[in-house]
Amino acid sequence: MTKIVIDKVRHKYRPARGKPVLALEDVSLEVRDKEFLALLGPSGCGKSTLLYLMGGFLPVESGTISIDGKPIAGPGPDRGVVFQHFALFPWKTVRQNVLYGLERQGLAREKREAVAKKFIDLVGLSGFEDNYPSQLSGGMKQRAAIARTLAVDPSVLLMDEPFGALDAQTRALMQSELLGIWRASPKTVVFVTHDVQEAVYLAGRVVVMSARPGRVKAIIDTNFDKTAPDVLRSAKFGDMVDQIWGLVKEEAIKAQMGRGT
Ligand SMILES: Nc1ncnc2c1ncn2[C@@H]1O[C@H](COP(=O)(O)OP(=O)(O)O)[C@@H](O)[C@H]1O
Ligand SMILES: [Mg+2]
Known part of the structure; x- marks a missing residue:
């Protein structure tokens, strides 16, 4: 079942001063009901922008985003944000x-x-x-x-790098607690991070976004059994992190070069 449908969304910021910034271009994505989805991509690729659009904090000006079949119109209690x-x-x-x-x-x-x-x-x-x-x-x-x-x-949980400001140990603890909470009462989670390990550990699918303007570069199925205590050190986990890191790295390099021009 599909919970959120993002269809051909484009978002341009038009700051009062300075040049307009095309943050997202032609983003289409379906978020399934009760899945844990991670959005991954280099800094500045539009992850937060996409989350704010889903949250209703920014108006969808081009394309559509609907939840349970209804286009979103502003923030609502059906979506919780962290x-x-x-x-x-x-x-x-x-x-x-x-x-x-x-x-x-x-x-x-x-x-x-x-x-x-x-x-x-x-x-x-x-x-x-x-x-x-x-x-x-x-x-x-x-x-x-x-x-x-x-x-x-809320039936949808939108989280924007919620553990980004925490020290490594607290972060690991919070990750496993969040997974525990989600397993006990599944909700649709869209979790933004720039940490590949975190994305693979938490999510059942990982969306890799391209460098700005953000687009969906790849969607990787990361839904395997992660309940073993040493899963983070398993070969399967490591291979998946390497594969996804390869994709993110290409975009991070593009983002760096874009900045240099
Ligand atoms: N209010 C704004 N006005 C102008 N540009 C913005 C604004 N917010 C974000 N941007 C730009 O849009 C791009 C995407 O930003 P953002 O969604 O925050 O990326 P991410 O969360 O992936 O780091 C960046 O280049 C950022 O500088
Ligand atoms: Mg951000």
Whole structure:
């Protein structure tokens, strides 16, 4: 089943100062219901732009994007977003941050509290409910942001390099926790990263984008059993990373050369 259909999308930024930038050109892609899809590509290839278009934060000016058969018209509670820089309210505690999204859903107070608790537990933050973001580590902030997004139960999760700002250890931990959460309650996830290992580990399909203007260069099936504890060191995993890295590298080189001209 198809969840999101992206059809011939082109996006040009027209900054008030400076030249227009063609960020995306003729992007067509189908995201399946409840799949974990990674978008991979060199910096500046339009990954965030594509995610913002799906989120409804940027208008689709050329081509179409539809979710469940309906063209998107602005952001909606059906799509939850998690960005690289944790967008928590600094003046609210973890619990208040998670409750925030639930307040608009019209649930009774007790129910809201129960849902917030469930998701705070799920991301391993129980005991920190009353902490403010300034009292949390980077990894904990990102967990809180994920809990807040998951609590409203969006059918689509849009994540833009959510672990990019974390140290390697925290990042590895968060990756396996996210996979655990997704396996326990699958949703349609579009996960932007420039890290090939991360893409192969998390996603069932990896979309490699070309250097700007971004296009779909290749779609690779990475859906094999990754539950073994040493999967990251397996030959199959390594081969897949090498193959995809080859594709990304070509584009990264093009992006570099483009900058030089
Ligand atoms: N608001 C903007 N105005 C002008 N150009 C932009 C704007 N946002 C992004 N761009 C440009 O569009 C291209 C794609 O950006 P982006 O989607 O952020 O790429 P990525 O997320 O893959 O690094 C880049 O060249 C970037 O500089
Ligand atoms: Mg980006």
